[in-house]
Amino acid sequence: MSSLAQKLSEIVGAAFEEQGLPRELGDVRVSDRPDLAQFQCNGAMAAAKVAKKNPREVAQGVVDTLNSHAEFEKIEIAGPGFINLNVTDEFLQNHLKSVAQDERLSVLRMGGETVMLDYGGPNIAKPMHVGHLRASIIGDSLRRICKFGGYNALGDVHMGDWGTPMGMIISELEERGALGQPLTMDDLEEIYPKAAAACKEDEARMERARDATRKLQDGDPEYRSAWQQFIDVSIDGMKKNFDALGVHFDLWEGEASVHELIAPMADDLKAKGVAVESEGALVIEVEEKDDKKEMPPLILYKSDGAVMYGTTDLATIVDRVQKYNPAKILYVVDQRQGLHFEQVFRAARKGGLVSDATELTHAGFGTMNGQDGKPFKTRAGGVMRLEDLIAMGIEKAQARLNEADLAADMNEQERGTIAHKVAIAAIKFADLSNNRISDYVFDLDQMTAFEGKTGPYLLYQAVRIKSLLRKAADQGADVGDAFVIQDQDRALALLLTELPDHFVLALKNYTPHVLCDYAFKLAQAFSSFYASCHILSEEDAALRGSRLALCDLVQKQLALILGLLGIAVPERM
RNA sequence: GGUCCCGUAGCUCAACCGGAUAGAGCACCUGCCUUCUAAGCAGGGGGUUGCAGGUUCGAAUCCUGCCGGGAUCGCCA
Missing domain, CATH: 1.10.730.10 (Isoleucyl-tRNA Synthetase; Domain 1)
Structure with missing residues (x-):
């Protein structure tokens, strides 16, 4: 089962082969000129170029073979060597009948490998805004497309739940004496911007946030339970949005999910000599010889010992390979992060974290702009929820x-x-x-x-x-x-x-x-x-x-x- | 400044990686609701594909230069 054009491509491809020409030249597509024909094949011109022959003669040879096929109602050579084709109504009728009887409507199923899709990317304690719209919609659609294509497609929301922002919230709660007390999404939405602003202004305040982050990551029980609480509240909020949009995820993992994998991964990379010290940081050099563009190294540990999002992205690859051994990992993330993913992919390959057979793709998307061509804002100039x-x-x-x-x-x-x-x-x-x-x-x-x-x-x-x-x-x-x-x-x-x-x-x-x-x-x-x-x-x-x-x-x-x-x-x- | 991406009708976008006369929608104009949903249908006007060269049977698409716009360029995500 396939499209009608694919069926015709097989017939015409065979005709090219009979002429001693490559099969692919027989590729048939829907005509650009419906007034002239239903389908067209441009292969004769390509063949003529290589063989230095007259394209119309090549086309004529193919057409002579095709004339014995009953599928065609009309076969013509036009212009420099286009082969124009119409099918008989009978052939069309029979084809449609087979499409109608097939529950997949004649769309072929591919292999059953696992494809992981990373999209959505909401952040804890922040309301979802229009910036999450494209990532969610496109990612979810690609997941559905992959799934129907026969893949075991898994969508992962990949939340931002583990960075310094978490420490900011915890230290803010602590200052308010509200650590561990019940919270709502509204509370979080009020707390986070205030905490972030305070940290930006005041270095001492920022230091407390970093300390809190470190303590959280080291497993402090009180911090962990407070953190878990606002994670739960945030996820409830996200689910409301995603449900309203009809966007589905199979996995609700985040950066925190891979925290335990980071240290062993870094040790492994150091042992392999892939991760090296540079300017006080631990980095992976990802430049290649024939690079035209500058390719900064991927930083595993900053000079202050903290990890970055490239680190968690790498650890996430390790996690996904271990658990699911995917044939592809697809990142549906803003196009502006192209360089970042290039670094991550190169680092993953260089460190042998993923086999060559695994496809890593950044399916980036463009920015959502307002009618003025600048990033979309509400009339008041704010971010629209x-x-x-x-x-x-x-x-x-x-x-x-x-x-x-x-x-x-x-x-x-x-x-x-x-x-x-x-x-x-x-x-x-x-x-x-x-x-x-x-x-x-x-x-x-x-x-x-x-x-x-x-x-x-x-x-x-x-x-x-x-x-x-x-x-x-x-x-x-x-x-x-x-x-x-x-x-x-x-x-x-x-x-x-x-x-x-x-x-x-x-x-x-x-x-x-x-x-x-x-x-x-x-x-x-x-x-x-x-x-x-x-x-x-x-x-x-x-x-x-x-x-x-x-x-x-x-x-x-x-x-x-x-x-x-x-x-x-x-x-x- | 280096690198990458983009420039197509008044506006928003396509064009199956080099094919025939560059297509849609919106907006504008003309028709069509006493039979299946008019959120619709039929038709019309609107283009030097940013500019200038080049490659070839053939260029919006490939190459070079220029003009204009955007993104990005080690310890944020």
């Missing part, structure tokens, strides 16, 4: 529901549920449909306008199909198990064969936006199809059944893709 952002989205969705007079027959609770789904769809789709790597402009008004290329548009199309299928069932109109392709059906039918190609690309490059694009195209093609022919009143039962089957397949693909993006589809809206 994640929960406020979500609440605003829900409010807009609610207003739009009322305005459009949709869902009028529903009760308050159901409308609330739908407004929430619409809001999350709007926020996630707007984020994921941008290229991961580049910065993106966050515009709540644009994404909740619910028109055009938005999450709610996709939900709307999916819901229309569900509604149609319910009506069909009520009328006893069956979804057919065979396809009948007429002119109004063909564009949609052809598009439905592309899913596996887009999925593979999204998985290979860790780019959910490829799936967003395809889902949007599919929804548009459906909407156009839906407007051009009335399905339930179609009298030809075979044609009606086929069209219902097309709708059913669109619905399944949309549900699958939206699921991979972490977007839930309501029954009605």
Whole structure:
């Protein structure tokens, strides 16, 4: 099972091979010029370049072989040597039938290795803000994509729960005489900024925070229990946010989880001669000979003896390798930390902490900017909390529901549920449909306008199909198990064969936006199809059944893709 | 200053790592709701892909230079 283009690539690849040319040249893709053909192959031109032959002659040789294949309705050579292909409706019908019968909708399953994804990265005692949005949304989507691709995908929240900030909070609590007393998230949110500010101003205060950090890390029972208490409170707060977003984690590890591994790891690295003294610190040199860029060493222990986040990142690799032996570790973290991860990866390889077979990838993402092109702020100039952002989205969705007079027959609770789904769809789709790597402009008004290329548009199309299928069932109109392709059906039918190609690309490059694009195209093609022919009143039962089957397949693909993006589809809206 | 990334319609973004006439959405203009959800559909205008060279059958994509923007550059995360 595969996409139609992949099937054709095999046929055309074999034809190239018969001409004594490499198979890969037979790669077939959807045509750039739908007015000329459905599919195209550009391999003849590439072949001609290498063999110094006339590309049209090469193409002609391939075409002569292809002519004996019944799959093609049309084979033409165009321009400098494009091979243009149309398939017969019969071939298309049979292919669709096999897609519809497959519960994976013809998307291949890869090997079952473990992939670990590191995303989210919330910090203890700090409210989650819009800066956590991209990491959470993109990371969760990539986890879902990897999982559907057949991997054992594990998402780890990797909290910041072990650095100097912890000591700041503890020493602040101590000064207030509140150490060990019950705390709420609101308390923590008030305490942390004050503690941080005080430490910044006052060196003696900072010193106490460092001492507290050290005592905590050395296992002081009183500090540990206070720490555990605000960890628990913070995690509750995070879970509220992540639940509202529909972002899932398999593991709730943090920097503290690997504390015990650091000292043995450092000893091991020293023994290997990988970790060396430099300017009073213990570092790993990670420069390589042909480096053009400067590559500072990774610092394991600062000159004051404390560890840094590169140290915990390395220890986390050790931990993950021991526990899960992953084939890949994927870091969904701000692009600006590119250099840091380069250092960590090099250090891990140099120290032999991870085998060469394990892929370490920093799937970085760009900054979320406001409409002024600068990092996103509230109107007041502050950082917007994640929960406020979500609440605003829900409010807009609610207003739009009322305005459009949709869902009028529903009760308050159901409308609330739908407004929430619409809001999350709007926020996630707007984020994921941008290229991961580049910065993106966050515009709540644009994404909740619910028109055009938005999450709610996709939900709307999916819901229309569900509604149609319910009506069909009520009328006893069956979804057919065979396809009948007429002119109004063909564009949609052809598009439905592309899913596996887009999925593979999204998985290979860790780019959910490829799936967003395809889902949007599919929804548009459906909407156009839906407007051009009335399905339930179609009298030809075979044609009606086929069209219902097309709708059913669109619905399944949309549900699958939206699921991979972490977007839930309501029954009605 | 060194290194890396980016510059595509008025705005926000695509373009399957060199392919044909650079595509979408928003905004703007014209039509379409007494049959399946108009958060919709059909159509229209809008581009020297920052600039200048080069490589080749073919460049938004590769190379060089320049202009403009951003990120980063050992003891913060």
